[in-house]
Amino acid sequence: MNRIIDFVLENRLLVTVFGVIVLAAGFISYNKLPIDAFPDVSPSLVQVFTITEGLAPEEVEKYVTFPIETAMNGLPNVENIRSVSNFGLSVVNIYFEDETDIYFARQVVNERLQEARQQIPEGFGEPQLGPISTGMGMVLFYYLDDTTGKYSLEELRTMQDWIIKYQLQTVPGVTEVLGIGGYEKQFHVVVDPIALLKYNLAVNDLVEIIKRNNLNVGASFIEKNSEEFLVRSVGLATKIDDLENIVVQSEDGTPVYLHQVADINIGGSIRRGLQTKNGIEEIVAAQVIKLFGTNSSAVINSVENKMIEINKTLPEGIKIVPYYEQKSLVEASVNTVTNALLQGIVLVAVILILFLGSIRPSVVVALSIPYSVLFAFIGMEYFNLSINLMSFGGLAIAIGMMVDGSIVLVENIDRIIKDASPSDNLLQKISKASKEVVRPIIFSIIIIITVFIPLFTLQGVEGKTFRPLAYTITLAMFGSLIFTLTLAPVLSSLLMKLKIKKNSENKLPQETYFIKFLMKVYDKTLCFFIKHRFAAMLLGFIFIITGLYIYPKLGSEFTPQLNEGTLIVKLTMAPSISLEESKRTTMLVEKRIMGIPEIEKTVTRIG
Structure with missing residues (x-):
C-alpha cells in the first residue's frame, strides 16, 4: 500500500491525467444513461x-x-x-x-x-x-381533439390508426401505439333473409363470394408492339359501390348483384372498450409504448416533437392532445434527488471549511464528491443502470461517506505540514502523512461497502428496486477510495504548503475557533457525565425505551407516496353490465368529479 503512495507522488502528472480522463468519461457516461422515475421492476x-x-x-x-x-x-x-x-x-x-x-x-x-x-x-x-416492452413502458397517453365537431368517431379512429400511429412508430424508442375509443371503420353487409331465400342462397355463400371478389390478382404480362403490359385484376373494394356491384349469382342469364340481397353501408366494428372525457363526450385516444431498455425521457421528448409535426398535417380543427406523460414524474423525481445531492455537496463543503479551518484542504476533500459521482456514472453505464429515484438516491446517501477517506488523509497531511522544519520536503511530508493513514482508510471504506452487499442478494421486486441503490453507493465508494489513494496526495502537493514552526517545541497545530468552541462544550459535557455516570446511563436508557415505544407506531410502506398531480379513480361494476351502461355511469361520475374546482380534466378508459 505504501508503494501506491510513492508511485502516485513520483508520477503526479500521469495521475492527474488519469483523473481528468475519469472525469471526462463520467460526463460522457452520464449523457448516455437512460432516465426513468423508478427502477423497472417488471418481470x-x-x-x-x-x-x-x-x-x-x-x-x-x-x-x-x-x-x-x-x-x-x-x-x-x-x-x-x-x-x-x-x-x-x-x-x-x-x-x-x-x-x-x-x-x-x-x-x-x-x-x-x-x-x-x-x-x-x-x-x-x-x-x-405483444410489444417489446414492460409495465413501465406506457410513457404517454393522448387523445384527438376535434374543435370543429364535424368529424365522426369512425373518422377520428381512422386518422389515429392510419396516419398518426404509423408516424409515431417512426420515432426511435417507440415499439407500439395502441388506439382505443371510437370505431374501426368497416363495410357492413346487412343481409335480407327473404332475398336470400328467393335466390336460394346462404349467408356462407355470400361470405365466400365477397372474399373471392374483394382482392387484386396478378396475371403476369403480355407483349404487344415491342412493349410489355402487366395484366392484373383489380377487385379490392374501396367504396360501397364496389361491394354493391359484386355478382353473387346468375338467374337465367341475368346477374344478381349483392345489393339485391343485402344493404351495404359504412359503420363501426363491434367494440369492447371506449374512452370518454370530462363527462361530456366520447373521444379517440391512444397510448405510446416505449421499447424495452430505452430512455423514457428521451423517447417522450421525441414523441412530443413528432406530435407537433403531425398536428401541422392533420385536417383543420384536429389536434393531438397529450393528457398524461411520464416525463413530468421522471423530471420531478430526478430533480428532487439532484437538489438533495447539490445541497449535500454545499453542506459538506461548509462543514469541511469549519472543521479544517482552511479553504485549500477543504477544496481537496470537496473534489472527491464530483470525482466519486462521475466514477459511479461510468459503472452505471457498464452495469446497464438508469438514472432514477433509487440510483440517484444512493448517491445522495453516500455524499457524507464519499469524503470520509479524503478527510482523514488530508487532515493528517494538514496536521503534519503545519509542524514542519526548514529542512523538510513537502512531498516527503505528504508521503509520510499518507502512509500513516492509508491502511485504516482502505479498511474503513471496504467495511462501508460490505454493509451494502446483502442488498445485492435480494431477488424479485425487492432486488430490482434496491439493487440500483446498492450499486451506486458501492461504485461511489470505490471512486472515493481511488481518489483518496491517487488524486488526494497529488492535489495536496499542488495546493498545500509547508508551514515552518516558529520554535522547536513540539506543539499541536493551532485549532480553529469553531473547533475550540466544540471542544470546550464537549469537555464540559464529558466532565459532567463522568461525575454523574448514573445520569448518563439513565439518559441512554430513556432514549432506548422511547425508540422502542415509537417504532411500532411509525407504520411501513414499500415505497414513499409521490404526488404527481393526478388521481386514478377505479369503478368496479357487475361483470354482465353492457358497454353502453358502463359509459352512461362513467360519464355521470366524470361530471360529478368535474364539479370540483381544482379538477382540470378527466379522461376515462372503459374495457
Missing part, C-alpha cells in the same frame, strides 16, 4: 395475444389458450405461465427468469408458436406476440 415477460371474434371464454380457453400454453411448456428459463381467456380474446403470459434476455425469450416463444398455430382450428384467430 421478464412475453405476452401472446389472440383475437377470437365471437367466441365465448370457454371456447377461447379450449381451442386457443390451452394449445398455446401447452406449446410453451419446457421452454428454457421459464418460471411461470399464466393466461386469461375473455370473450373474443386470449392472453397468455410467459414469465422468464429475471436475467433472461428479452429478445432470446421472444425468439424461443415465437418458435413454439409455430407448433401452437397448427393446433388452433382455422378461423379461430392468429396468435401474435
Whole structure:
C-alpha cells in the first residue's frame, strides 16, 4: 500500500491525467444513461395475444389458450405461465427468469408458436406476440381533439390508426401505439333473409363470394408492339359501390348483384372498450409504448416533437392532445434527488471549511464528491443502470461517506505540514502523512461497502428496486477510495504548503475557533457525565425505551407516496353490465368529479 503512495507522488502528472480522463468519461457516461422515475421492476415477460371474434371464454380457453400454453411448456428459463381467456380474446403470459434476455425469450416463444398455430382450428384467430416492452413502458397517453365537431368517431379512429400511429412508430424508442375509443371503420353487409331465400342462397355463400371478389390478382404480362403490359385484376373494394356491384349469382342469364340481397353501408366494428372525457363526450385516444431498455425521457421528448409535426398535417380543427406523460414524474423525481445531492455537496463543503479551518484542504476533500459521482456514472453505464429515484438516491446517501477517506488523509497531511522544519520536503511530508493513514482508510471504506452487499442478494421486486441503490453507493465508494489513494496526495502537493514552526517545541497545530468552541462544550459535557455516570446511563436508557415505544407506531410502506398531480379513480361494476351502461355511469361520475374546482380534466378508459 505504501508503494501506491510513492508511485502516485513520483508520477503526479500521469495521475492527474488519469483523473481528468475519469472525469471526462463520467460526463460522457452520464449523457448516455437512460432516465426513468423508478427502477423497472417488471418481470421478464412475453405476452401472446389472440383475437377470437365471437367466441365465448370457454371456447377461447379450449381451442386457443390451452394449445398455446401447452406449446410453451419446457421452454428454457421459464418460471411461470399464466393466461386469461375473455370473450373474443386470449392472453397468455410467459414469465422468464429475471436475467433472461428479452429478445432470446421472444425468439424461443415465437418458435413454439409455430407448433401452437397448427393446433388452433382455422378461423379461430392468429396468435401474435405483444410489444417489446414492460409495465413501465406506457410513457404517454393522448387523445384527438376535434374543435370543429364535424368529424365522426369512425373518422377520428381512422386518422389515429392510419396516419398518426404509423408516424409515431417512426420515432426511435417507440415499439407500439395502441388506439382505443371510437370505431374501426368497416363495410357492413346487412343481409335480407327473404332475398336470400328467393335466390336460394346462404349467408356462407355470400361470405365466400365477397372474399373471392374483394382482392387484386396478378396475371403476369403480355407483349404487344415491342412493349410489355402487366395484366392484373383489380377487385379490392374501396367504396360501397364496389361491394354493391359484386355478382353473387346468375338467374337465367341475368346477374344478381349483392345489393339485391343485402344493404351495404359504412359503420363501426363491434367494440369492447371506449374512452370518454370530462363527462361530456366520447373521444379517440391512444397510448405510446416505449421499447424495452430505452430512455423514457428521451423517447417522450421525441414523441412530443413528432406530435407537433403531425398536428401541422392533420385536417383543420384536429389536434393531438397529450393528457398524461411520464416525463413530468421522471423530471420531478430526478430533480428532487439532484437538489438533495447539490445541497449535500454545499453542506459538506461548509462543514469541511469549519472543521479544517482552511479553504485549500477543504477544496481537496470537496473534489472527491464530483470525482466519486462521475466514477459511479461510468459503472452505471457498464452495469446497464438508469438514472432514477433509487440510483440517484444512493448517491445522495453516500455524499457524507464519499469524503470520509479524503478527510482523514488530508487532515493528517494538514496536521503534519503545519509542524514542519526548514529542512523538510513537502512531498516527503505528504508521503509520510499518507502512509500513516492509508491502511485504516482502505479498511474503513471496504467495511462501508460490505454493509451494502446483502442488498445485492435480494431477488424479485425487492432486488430490482434496491439493487440500483446498492450499486451506486458501492461504485461511489470505490471512486472515493481511488481518489483518496491517487488524486488526494497529488492535489495536496499542488495546493498545500509547508508551514515552518516558529520554535522547536513540539506543539499541536493551532485549532480553529469553531473547533475550540466544540471542544470546550464537549469537555464540559464529558466532565459532567463522568461525575454523574448514573445520569448518563439513565439518559441512554430513556432514549432506548422511547425508540422502542415509537417504532411500532411509525407504520411501513414499500415505497414513499409521490404526488404527481393526478388521481386514478377505479369503478368496479357487475361483470354482465353492457358497454353502453358502463359509459352512461362513467360519464355521470366524470361530471360529478368535474364539479370540483381544482379538477382540470378527466379522461376515462372503459374495457
